[in-house]
Amino acid sequence: MKSFKEYIAYPYGLWMLIFIAVPLLVVIWFSFLSNPDFKAGIYTFTLENYQQFMDPVYLELLYRSFLYAVIATLICFLIAYPLGNLIVSLPGHRQNMMIVLMIIPMWVNFLLRTYAWMVLLSGSGLISQFFRLLGFRDVSLLYTQSAVILGMVYNFFPYMLLPIYTSLKKIDPDLLRAATDLGANHFQMFLKIKIPLSLPGIVSGCMMVFMPAVSTFVISNLLGGGKYMLIGNLIEQQFLTLNNWNFGSAISMVLMTIIFLVLGIARLITGKELDTGGQLL
Amino acid sequence: MRKFFKNLAFGLILLFLYAPILVLIIYSFNDSKIMGPWAGFTLKWYVMLFQDRYILQALYYTLIIAVVATTVSTLVGTVSALGIYRMRSKLKRPYLLLNNIPVLVPDIVMGITLMSLFIFIGMKMGLTTIIIAHITFCIPYVILAVLPRFNRLPENIFEAALDLGATPRQAFWKVLFPEILPGVTSGALIAFTLSIDDFVISFFTAGNGVSNLSITIYSMAKAGINPKINALSTIMFGCIMVLLVLINIRSEKGIKNIQ
Numbered sequence: 001m002k003s004f005k006e007y008i009a010y011p012y013g014l015w016m017l018i019f020i021a022v023p024l025l026v027v028i029w030f031s032f033l034s035n036p037d038f039k040a041g042i043y044t045f046t047l048e049n050y051q052q053f054m055d056p057v058y059l060e061l062l063y064r065s066f067l068y069a070v071i072a073t074l075i076c077f078l079i080a081y082p083l084g085n086l087i088v089s090l091p092g093h094r095q096n097m098m099i100v101l102m103i104i105p106m107w108v109n110f111l112l113r114t115y116a117w118m119v120l121l122s123g124s125g126l127i128s129q130f131f132r133l134l135g136f137r138d139v140s141l142l143y144t145q146s147a148v149i150l151g152m153v154y155n156f157f158p159y160m161l162l163p164i165y166t167s168l169k170k171i172d173p174d175l176l177r178a179a180t181d182l183g184a185n186h187f188q189m190f191l192k193i194k195i196p197l198s199l200p201g202i203v204s205g206c207m208m209v210f211m212p213a214v215s216t217f218v219i220s221n222l223l224g225g226g227k228y229m230l231i232g233n234l235i236e237q238q239f240l241t242l243n244n245w246n247f248g249s250a251i252s253m254v255l256m257t258i259i260f261l262v263l264g265i266a267r268l269i270t271g272k273e274l275d276t277g278g279q280l281l
Numbered sequence: 282m283r284k285f286f287k288n289l290a291f292g293l294i295l296l297f298l299y300a301p302i303l304v305l306i307i308y309s310f311n312d313s314k315i316m317g318p319w320a321g322f323t324l325k326w327y328v329m330l331f332q333d334r335y336i337l338q339a340l341y342y343t344l345i346i347a348v349v350a351t352t353v354s355t356l357v358g359t360v361s362a363l364g365i366y367r368m369r370s371k372l373k374r375p376y377l378l379l380n381n382i383p384v385l386v387p388d389i390v391m392g393i394t395l396m397s398l399f400i401f402i403g404m405k406m407g408l409t410t411i412i413i414a415h416i417t418f419c420i421p422y423v424i425l426a427v428l429p430r431f432n433r434l435p436e437n438i439f440e441a442a443l444d445l446g447a448t449p450r451q452a453f454w455k456v457l458f459p460e461i462l463p464g465v466t467s468g469a470l471i472a473f474t475l476s477i478d479d480f481v482i483s484f485f486t487a488g489n490g491v492s493n494l495s496i497t498i499y500s501m502a503k504a505g506i507n508p509k510i511n512a513l514s515t516i517m518f519g520c521i522m523v524l525l526v527l528i529n530i531r532s533e534k535g536i537k538n539i540q
Contacts, residue, residue: 004363004364004439005364006364006365006367006368006372008361008363009361009364009365012358012360012361012364012420013361013372013376015357015417015420016376016379016380019395019413019414020379020382020383022398023395023397024386024394026397026398026401027390079294082290083294086290086291098291100525102294104521104522107474107521107525108518109495110478110480111495111498111502112305112510112514112517113302115498115506115510115514116301116305116514117301118506119305119506120301120304124315126304154297212387212388215387217389218499222499222503232387235389239393239396239485240485245397248393249393252393255390256386256387256390259385259387260385263385
């Protein structure tokens, strides 16, 4: 292999510097500037963008993003963990079939999947009609908080299921049998053997749901009708409609910090790099 | 009884996952603009879809972007993975760290950072900027798919081929390449899927004028429900199903050939 030198990796290294490192640095730099006028060469360093974010309005928005993402992650986990156990208990070929069936919807464009829920939840939609049949008065579920959380659960559910399924599949059934033979009841076996052994899958599943959920702006826009702004919506708004890039950059930095903090915590729990299950494709 | 509850659980979850898609498909044939009761069968949404120049153009852009981004990122990613595999210097760690950033950072942050760069250096937003953005977020996945293949290679496989009389070109194409090919294929597939499916990063790097399917769907959906989107999703879902069936048949054939 000595015929190949490491410098064939350098062009992409340069590409990464230009299109990954520099843009990040530019945004970090922007976040510390106030109303720069680049043409005139005037820019002053300030912390006011970060101070502006400390306003209760924005803190509430941050809290809401966090809350929705946590709830969505929790719901995904509560469905995916028992489901993963059920799938593992199936015979081999049916396991694969079931997993493929769970993944196929992921192949449909993300926006179409979200749009489908707009159709289902709208005032004239099937679910509202069903509620009307039961005697409830006009319940439009579209553009509510529940719709936003539902959208998150629906879109990111497979990200939770796959890593959990992979880690459950790796557990040697003999270990579980040994635990019961040695006198553990079903609950103890579950708590002391199954949960710890599948912890890496649980943690990476939670990460893979939490991260896109906390940073989304599409789901909250389409299913929340723009009524429930999340941190992603705020960033989009600052960059695309209000043109306040400095504040937008500061919010992006806050979002990045949250993500890296959560990643750090996840790494502390599992003690190693995240294993994403790697079978989305 | 246990089996009944098990099947019920599977049934419910599959209903949850597929109901929205099925409803879209059914309503794409419904002769009514609102998603209310059934008003008769029609194909007019499909006709209108194919007369919509914006959607057709968006489809065209989506495919162009995906093909260019996949080709470039697969080539560059594979070559770079070979370089990384040979890297002995202190560069390796920061290099891999930088490569992982697009995987870890949320899409929206990738989108706004690239957009800031393009505007900062005065680049006109359009097809070029989207393609650059797509290449940037695709290469890391190609490298993550190919690099393990290199790491698994026997130490001196290339030199062995040379010793046995192969020219460097033969040694590369006949010995090295077949070993890493599965990684390259799955890298290319991941890149293609990511590019076709991407909305957020394209949204920020597209500017006016150019838009891919995701962006078009987003702006249509934001305005409310539109039966043309139903027709579009039905077609896309149909393509995916056909693709899956084809892949299945091919892999079953492959298994038979091995046997």
